[in-house]
Amino acid sequence: MDKTPIKIIALIVIPLVLAVLIKFVNWNGGDSDDKKSGKSVKQDLFNSDKDSSVEILTTWLMPDALLEVSGIDWLDTNRFVCVQDELGKVFIFNTQLNKIEREIPFADNGDYEGVAVAGEAIYVLQANGSIFEINGYKNDKPVITVYDTHLKKKQDAESLAYDEKNNRLLVAVKAIDLNSSDYKGIYAFDLKSKQMASAPVYKIDLKHEIFQEMNKGKIENSISPSDLAIHPVTGDLYILEGTKPKLLVMDSKGAMVSLYDLKGSDFSQPEGITFNPDGKMYIANEGGKQPGNILQVELKNK
Numbered sequence: 001m002d003k004t005p006i007k008i009i010a011l012i013v014i015p016l017v018l019a020v021l022i023k024f025v026n027w028n029g030g031d032s033d034d035k036k037s038g039k040s041v042k043q044d045l046f047n048s049d050k051d052s053s054v055e056i057l058t059t060w061l062m063p064d065a066l067l068e069v070s071g072i073d074w075l076d077t078n079r080f081v082c083v084q085d086e087l088g089k090v091f092i093f094n095t096q097l098n099k100i101e102r103e104i105p106f107a108d109n110g111d112y113e114g115v116a117v118a119g120e121a122i123y124v125l126q127a128n129g130s131i132f133e134i135n136g137y138k139n140d141k142p143v144i145t146v147y148d149t150h151l152k153k154k155q156d157a158e159s160l161a162y163d164e165k166n167n168r169l170l171v172a173v174k175a176i177d178l179n180s181s182d183y184k185g186i187y188a189f190d191l192k193s194k195q196m197a198s199a200p201v202y203k204i205d206l207k208h209e210i211f212q213e214m215n216k217g218k219i220e221n222s223i224s225p226s227d228l229a230i231h232p233v234t235g236d237l238y239i240l241e242g243t244k245p246k247l248l249v250m251d252s253k254g255a256m257v258s259l260y261d262l263k264g265s266d267f268s269q270p271e272g273i274t275f276n277p278d279g280k281m282y283i284a285n286e287g288g289k290q291p292g293n294i295l296q297v298e299l300k301n302k
Contacts, residue, residue: 053260053261053299053300054247054260054262054267054297054298054299054300055297055298055299055300056266056295056296056297057295057296057297057298058295058296059293059294059295059296060093060095060098060293060294060295061291061292061293062082062093062284062287062291062292062293062294063099063100063291064291065084065087065091065100065103066082066084066091066093066100066292067084067286067287067288067291067292068084068085068086068286068287068292069082069083069084069271069272069284069285069286069287069292069294070083070084070085070112070113070114070158070271070272070284070286071083071112071113071114071115071124071125071158071160071227071271071272071284072115072272072273072274072282072284072294073115073116073117073122073162073274074117074274074275074276074277074282075092075117077276078094078095078096078097079092079093079094079095079101080092080093080095080274080282080294081093081115081117081122082115082272082284083112083113083114083115083124084112085111085112085113085127085271085286086109086110086111086112087109087112088105088106088107088108088109088110088112089103089104089105089106090103090104090106090115090122090124090134090137091103091104092104093294095294104122104134104137104142106124106132106134106142106144107124107132107144107146110126111126111127111128112124112125112126112127113125113126113127113157113158113159113160113226113227113271114157114158114159114160114161114171114227114272115160115272116160116161116162116169117162118162118164118169118191120135120136120137120138121133121134121135121136121137122134122137123160123162123169124160125157125158125159125160125171127153127156127157127158128151128152128153128157129148129149129150129151129152129153129155129157129171130146130147130148130149131146131147131149131160131169131171131189132144132145132146132147133145133146133147147189147194149171149187149189149196150178150196150198151171151173151178151187151196154175154176155173155174155175155176155177155178156173156174156175156176157171157172157173157174158172158174158225158226158227158271159171159172159174159186159225159226159227159228159239159240160227160228161227161228161229161230161237162230163188163230164230165235166188167190167191167192168188168189168190168191169188169189169191170186170187170188170189170201170202170228170230170237171186171187171188171189171196172184172185172186172187172204172225172228172239173185173186173187173225174224174225174226175224177200179199179200181206181219181220182205182206182207182219183200183203183204183205183206184203184204184206184223184224184225185199185200185202185203185204186200186201186202186203186204186228186237187200187201188201202237202250202254203254204222204223204225204239204248204250205256206219206220206222206223207219207222208222208256210248210256210258210259211223211259214244214246214259214261221244223239223241223246223248224241224242224243224244225239225240225241226240226241226242226243226270226271226272227239227240227270227271227272227273228240228273229273229274229275229281230275231275231279232275232276232277232278232279233278233279234251234252234279235251235252236249236250236251236252236257237249237250237251237252237254238273238275238281240270240271240272240273240283241270242269242270242271242286245261245262245263245267245269245270246259246260246261246262247259247260247262247270247273247283247299248260260299262283266285266295267283267285268285268286268287268288268290269285269286269288270283270284270285271284271285271286272284272294280296280298281296281297281298281299282294282295282296282297283295283297
């Protein structure tokens with residue numbers, strides 16, 4: 001019996017079957033039409049730099065509405081408060097459901113860069129230095145109040161953190177400080193008086209030796225803060241940069257501790273940082289061609 005036709009059929013059919021099987025194995029169910037939904041990716045699948053001093057433990061991909069996520073804060077075990085830099089809305093993102101469970105409008109469209117939860121209020125920082133208070137955010141109709149500060153558009157403030165110990169918000173200058181080109185100030189907004197002190201409570205010394213290897217002799221390249229957070233256990237300040245991704249750690253007295261280079265495509269544009277009460281760290285990256293994300297990260301000893 002001539003087996004040539006059988007061989008020909010086998011040569012055609014087997015590759016087709018293998019192609020179908022491969023496609024089935026890699027299929028993820030397709031894209032959801034729900035623009036509020038994200039996706040959770042376990043392990044350090046996005047950690048392309050295996051020799052990096054930062055390990056990625058978990059990744060949550062952001063839905064379309066948070067493509068340009070610009071600030072995050074920890075809310076509870078399964079939820080983050082998020083803002084994005086074009087919409088006057090706060091988003092509550094549920095990591096267990098992988099979706100936005102609530103949107104809280106507070107203002108017209110604008111450049112919103114930082115967010116912090118303090119008790120029953122959520123605060124949002126606009127890049128021109130204004131601070132929005134969303135008081136009673138759990139209610140259907142929270143009370144919105146806007147506070148002006150001495151920081152203006154020229155300072156391009158993006159960083160906001162709640163300092164519970166001192167009942168204040170901390171705001172870091174990204175661009176040009178009001179008082180000096182040698183440092184960038186971190187200013188305190190008192191939550192009792194609702195006033196910002198004119199002098200910084202911390203100074204990021206742009207000439208400090210910790211920056212020398214990265215800034216290549218140009219102090220303007222030392223750091224441009226995109227967000228900051230206070231470690232709940234140590235009290236250290238963690239200051240993030242998104243332009244040339246890096247993470248600066250200062251102690252509670254303002255002394256430089258360490259500087260991390262956030263290498264690789266995993267940190268495409270880090271814009272937000274927060275901690276849970278146990279000290280687990282989370283960094284948010286603004287998206288572009290890829291979705292925005294929130295990463296649970298762990299720093300290795302330096």
